[in-house]
Amino acid sequence: xxxxxxxxxxxxxxxxxxxxxxxxxxxxxxxxxxxxxxxxxxxxxxxxxxxxxxxxxxxxxxxxxxxxxxxxxxxxxxxxxxxxxxxxxxxxxxxxxxxxxxxxxxxxxxxxxxxxxxxxxxxxxxxxxxxxxxxxxxxxxxxxxxxxxxxxxxxxxxxxxxxxxxxxxxxxxxxxxxxxxxxxxxxxxxxxxxxxxxxxxxxxxxxxxxxxxxxxxxxxxxxxxxxxxxxxxxxxxxxxxxxxxxxxxxxxxxxxxxxxxxxxxxxxxxxxxxxxxxxxxxxxxxxxxxxxxxxxxxxxxxxxxxxxxxxxxxxxxxxxxxxxxxxxxxxxxxxxxxxxxxxxxxxxxxxxxxxxxxxxxxxxxxxxxxxxxxxxxxxxxxxxxxxxxxxxxxxxxxxxxxxxxxxxxxxxxxxxxxxxxxxxxxxxxxxxxxxxxxxxxxxxxxxxxxxxxxxxxxxxxxxx
Amino acid sequence: xxxxxxxxxxxxxxxxxxxxxxxxxxxxxxxxxxxxxxxxxxxxxxxxxxxxxxxxxxxxxxxxxxxxxxxxxxxxxxxxxxxxxxxxxxxxxxxxxxxxxxxxxxxxxxxxxxxxxxxxxxxxxxxxxxxxxxxxxxxxxxxxxxxxxxxxxxxxxxxxxxxxxxxxxxxxxxxxxxxxxxxxxxxxxxxxxxxxxx
Numbered sequence: 001x002x003x004x005x006x007x008x009x010x011x012x013x014x015x016x017x018x019x020x021x022x023x024x025x026x027x028x029x030x031x032x033x034x035x036x037x038x039x040x041x042x043x044x045x046x047x048x049x050x051x052x053x054x055x056x057x058x059x060x061x062x063x064x065x066x067x068x069x070x071x072x073x074x075x076x077x078x079x080x081x082x083x084x085x086x087x088x089x090x091x092x093x094x095x096x097x098x099x100x101x102x103x104x105x106x107x108x109x110x111x112x113x114x115x116x117x118x119x120x121x122x123x124x125x126x127x128x129x130x131x132x133x134x135x136x137x138x139x140x141x142x143x144x145x146x147x148x149x150x151x152x153x154x155x156x157x158x159x160x161x162x163x164x165x166x167x168x169x170x171x172x173x174x175x176x177x178x179x180x181x182x183x184x185x186x187x188x189x190x191x192x193x194x195x196x197x198x199x200x201x202x203x204x205x206x207x208x209x210x211x212x213x214x215x216x217x218x219x220x221x222x223x224x225x226x227x228x229x230x231x232x233x234x235x236x237x238x239x240x241x242x243x244x245x246x247x248x249x250x251x252x253x254x255x256x257x258x259x260x261x262x263x264x265x266x267x268x269x270x271x272x273x274x275x276x277x278x279x280x281x282x283x284x285x286x287x288x289x290x291x292x293x294x295x296x297x298x299x300x301x302x303x304x305x306x307x308x309x310x311x312x313x314x315x316x317x318x319x320x321x322x323x324x325x326x327x328x329x330x331x332x333x334x335x336x337x338x339x340x341x342x343x344x345x346x347x348x349x350x351x352x353x354x355x356x357x358x359x360x361x362x363x364x365x366x367x368x369x370x371x372x373x374x375x376x377x378x379x380x381x382x383x384x385x386x387x388x389x390x391x392x393x394x395x396x397x398x399x400x401x402x403x404x405x406x407x408x409x410x411x412x413x414x415x416x417x418x419x420x421x422x423x424x425x426x427x428x429x430x431x432x433x434x435x436x437x438x439x440x441x442x443x444x445x446x447x448x449x450x451x452x453x454x455x456x457x458x459x460x461x462x463x464x
Numbered sequence: 465x466x467x468x469x470x471x472x473x474x475x476x477x478x479x480x481x482x483x484x485x486x487x488x489x490x491x492x493x494x495x496x497x498x499x500x501x502x503x504x505x506x507x508x509x510x511x512x513x514x515x516x517x518x519x520x521x522x523x524x525x526x527x528x529x530x531x532x533x534x535x536x537x538x539x540x541x542x543x544x545x546x547x548x549x550x551x552x553x554x555x556x557x558x559x560x561x562x563x564x565x566x567x568x569x570x571x572x573x574x575x576x577x578x579x580x581x582x583x584x585x586x587x588x589x590x591x592x593x594x595x596x597x598x599x600x601x602x603x604x605x606x607x608x609x610x611x612x613x614x615x616x617x618x619x620x621x622x623x624x625x626x627x628x629x630x631x632x633x634x635x636x637x638x639x640x641x642x643x644x645x646x647x648x649x650x651x652x653x654x655x656x657x658x659x660x661x662x
Contacts, residue, residue: 016643039499055658055659126542146542
């Protein structure tokens with residue numbers, strides 16, 4: 001019987017398989033950042049262990065870093081965490097792209113950009129959005145700190161076999177509908193636990209016609225519906241993106257790699273444990289109203305009435321979410337005014353996202369009273385945007401043009417919502433307090449973020 | 465890792481679904497570089513509300529948390545497990561867990577116990593009526609006992625054995641170092657390196 005993409009990558013990384021035990025998988029690339037690694041390095045030191053393969057490991061600084069300057073981390077606890085990473089990388093011989101480095105950026109933006117993320121690889125990081133790398137046909141997932149220590153020490157991970165799932169998007173995306181809308185619509189359909197225990201493969205024309213940036217947006221949010229990982233079959237779009245990148249194979253090695261990568265696609269006779277179908281042609285710009293990524297509606301819609309949920313657990317969650325979000329049932333989404341617009345994150349902080357937002361903002365102004373922050377996903381994305389003049393579009397419109405980092409996605413660095421403030425954010429989580437204690441988040445696509453900044457209320461470019 | 469065999473303790477009813485790890489411990493507390501001392505950050509935002517379950521005197525000294533579905537979704541932060549343990553929890557009962565949280569809990573010896581929603585509903589009602597009701601989580605038998613009720617819960621044999629013995633994963637894997645070395649010798653030569661090979 002044929003095998004799926006995920007099964008092929010799994011099989012090719014088997015170090016050991018024994019009945020009654022989890023499989024032992026080899027890890028091709030281990031990405032590190034300052035937040036989830038210090039206790040892992042401490043564990044190595046305590047046990048007198050070394051990093052087994054420093055050359056398969058890369059570190060960057062992103063969660064704690066400021067985006068208004070490259071020199072000073074004001075908060076002493078954040079500074080200490082960054083300094084700890086620098087010391088650990090030096091001690092254990094790990095390459096680090098620190099604040100101010102030309103390759104610094106959000107861990108899931110720099111891997112692909114450097115060509116380190118390739119089809120068929122296993123990639124892990126102490127960060128749930130590691131699923132992003134699945135856009136290349138890699139098996140990539142987030143791990144906890146104990147597992148970070150395990151990978152540092154052994155370059156392997158014990159993993160119980162996972163179930164496979166296909167999500168097939170039928171039809172084509174309509175004009176003005178983005179990868180972000182597609183994934184938000186999917187999560188609202190399947191719920192935050194819908195992917196539990198599965199490696200997902202995104203299939204069908206609406207997914208395969210996405211650019212690499214769009215695929216990364218979708219794969220990134222696999223974790224938001226509970227999937228272990230989300231993958232796209234590698235194809236010519238993938239290869240074109242990779243060719244010539246610093247760590248991509250060259251010459252004869254490129255040809256050998258291509259042959260292998262082309263063999264990874266799911267076999268025609270392979271079957272999935274679970275199959276989901278999504279009508280992509282029915283998706284329109286999508287936004288969230290609640291406090292988990294599954295609580296979303298089309299921008300054309302309204303805040304739902306909790307009484308409309310038949311499941312008592314979902315009804316209670318909706319009641320609580322509306323109270324936290326300070327929203328009334330029935331309010332049209334377009335009537336919701338925002339204080340802050342955040343464009344960035346590992347979900348939507350790549351060059352294509354910045355281009356899409358700049359196109360909407362060109363020649364227009366951010367509404368009075370609205371603060372818009374544009375935070376490139378990496379120093380390279382920032383440099384590219386400046387080479388294209390996008391920064392001038394943002395600055396002329398009245399937005400803030402920042403340095404690279406996780407920024408307002410997670411409320412850990414100086415970029416935070418103030419209590420009660422409401423944002424339209426291109427990030428991935430609308431959890432209570434995610435962007436700062438008491439902050440209220442609506443997840444949106446880059447074009448909706450830009451249009452919302454101009455109008456001051458949730459809006460699409462077609463409203464302008 | 466601390467062993468887990470049988471634990472009997474008092475329970476806290478947390479009537480919420482989708483308790484993501486940002487709620488369990490907000491990012492602000494993740495700046496620390498230590499592995500302990502996270503109890504103060506546990507449910508930090510919710511604990512500012514005096515009526516929050518863990519602020520009620522009848523739920524002092526609880527060690528079993530009973531929550532709604534999709535507990536521990538979101539961020540991979542293992543600090544969520546450390547915070548629950550530092551506060552005194554030994555087990556969390558929920559109809560469904562986020563995969564990464566569940567894995568982290570199993571690594572650290574905090575038992576994630578999956579029970580159906582009707583069992584959780586029963587425990588919530590009972591714990592609200594009788595906060596002193598003891599709950600027993602028995603890993604040998606893979607069952608939860610409370611009042612007159614007994615429910616089995618699923619856990620694979622390997623994870624159960626590791627927890628019962630308190631075994632360290634890295635030590636277990638390093639028993640197979642020869643397999644790792646053999647695998648490394650057959651890896652493709654085009655695979656990327658972040659620095660030249662040592």
